[in-house]
Amino acid sequence: MDLEQRIARRQTARDDDLLVDLSPLNPAVHLPDPVGRGPVLERLLDVLDPVFDQRLPPDLAIYGPKGAGKSALVNALFTHLNDQFGQRHRQIGTTTRAGTATDSVEFVHLDAYRTTSEFRFYHTLLDSVVEESVPRRGVGTETLRNRVVEEFSSPTRTAVVAVDHVSDPDSPSEAQLRQWFAPFADDVAVVAVGRSVPDDWSAETVHVPEYRQHALVDILTERVSQALASNALGHGQARRVAEWATGDAHDALAALFGAADRAEADGANRIRASDVDAGIDGVPENSVHVGRVFALPENRRAVLSALVALDPIPPIDDTASAIAEGSDLSPATVKRFLYELAERNVLERVAADSSAGSGRHPSRVEPRFPVAVFRRVDAERRT
DNA sequence: GATCCACGGGAATACACGGATG
DNA sequence: CATCCGTGTATTCCCGTGGATC
Structure with missing residues (x-):
């Protein structure tokens, strides 16, 4: 968000309004500049250093616990680096390959949750590398793969490809990804982002530790300052949420989002202790990242949308x-x-009341993601 | 060059079987 | 044992694409 936008938001928000804009409290939204991550950023830049000489860096695994801000880091870093080096995209209307190609390294950020098949992998990769739109239907996997290989066969074209959420049960395995990368492995550097370093990983690694208490408070304070009227949240309450979240920025933000949502619905002009309680309560233990829920296919999301409208x-x-x-x-x-x-x-499947007749008892499903965040953001994207 | 149609991947649906439960 | 839920999987449907055909 740039300064102009911030001023505009303040202008439209009246004094007694609690909310300025909830999106900074959405855990799936990344801020352009990560807060309090200097040392890790330095480590990452060390490894990526060859790109400053237009060379490919080594492969790299970025690992750390849930909610430590791995995705936010990669997102911010790649955006900036792309502005710096990814000149190809700036050339307007250029689809010719020969002649105009400059020595550039592109930075591509893929989400393994969305690249569940070989077809999708090549599709997403190709789509982020070429100007023209890539067909989603009626074309075979092999055709796409050949096009990707062709793109990278240009001696001046290289890319650093980050694959987020690797070695997750719902993502393709690292071995699988290797195989998909194999046909053009010499022209890309792979950045594997996940909870742990993939097995048999021989390249570089950078660890992203969980947030310390005070660092998390800083993040919350920063985001709250963008989202809510000033003094809407006491420092003690930010501390309380950070303490409860034990370093997990996702859960902390989701709880604050829920708290703000509730306070606003009540017409309160600041966030009360009971709102914080409710906000914390609305985040399931071992919550699934809301970003993952939003990454689900459209129809699954529609089903979830209807599900969270049911009560009970x-x-x-x-x-x-x-x-x-x-x-x-x-x-x-x-x-x-x-x-x-x-x-x-x-x-999560939970046992429904079991007093009914014979046969196996039906169950009920409960959301394992922060419902308040999902509900509101989902409603917004629908309008 | 216009029209047609087979192809491909993925989504939706149907269906059958295994096993939990009283 | 009768019943009915959960799950694996086969089948059908969908729908752009691009080559074949005329």
Whole structure:
């Protein structure tokens, strides 16, 4: 957010308004400049140093616990580096390959949650590297792969490709990714971002430790200052949330988002202790990152959207038919999706009341992500 | 050059079987 | 044992694309 936007937001926000703009409290939104990450950034720049001589850096694994800001770091760093080196994209309307190509290194940030098949992998990669749009249908995986290889066969074209969320159960394995990268491995440097270093990783590694208490408070304070009217949140409350979150920025932000959402709904002009309680309460233990929920395919998100509108959530069959009612999916399909989402830990199956008759008892699904954040952000993107 | 159609990947749906439960 | 949930998987459907055909 630039200064002009901030001023505009302040102008439209009246004095007694609690909220200026909730998006800085959305854990899935990355700020352009990470707070309090100087040493790690230095380490990353050390490893990436060859790009300053237009050369490819070594492969790199960035690892650290959930909510430590790995994605935010990579996102900010790659955005800046691309402005610096990715000159190719600045050439307007240039699709010719020969002649205009300059020595440049591109920085591509992929999300493994969204690149679940070989086809999607090549599609996303190609799409972020070429100007023209890449067909999503009617074209074979091999065709896409050949086009990617062709793109990178140009001697001046190289890229640093970060793959976020590797070695997660729902992501393709690192070995799998290796295989997909293999046809043009000499022309790209791979940055694997995840909770741990992939097995058999022989290249560079950079560890991103979890936030210290005070660092997390700083982050919360910074984001709150952009999101809420001044003095809307006491310092003690920020500390309390940071303490509860034990270094996990995602959970802390989600809790504050929920607190602000509730305070606003109540017409309060500041965040009260009870709002913080409720906000914390609205973040499940071992919560799934909301960004992951938003990365789900459109129809799954629509199903979740309808699910969080149900209160209370009935047993699965009733849930499925209630959701199917307002969509063009059949109840059987919705049910299938719900089980699939539970399998992927986005939802949790819990025992529904078991007093009913014979046979196996149905269950119910509960969200395992911060519902307040999802609900509000989802509603916004729908309008 | 216009039209047609087979192809490909993925999503939706159907279906069947295994196993939990009383 | 009867019943019905959960899950794996086969099948159908969808829909752009690009080459074949005329």
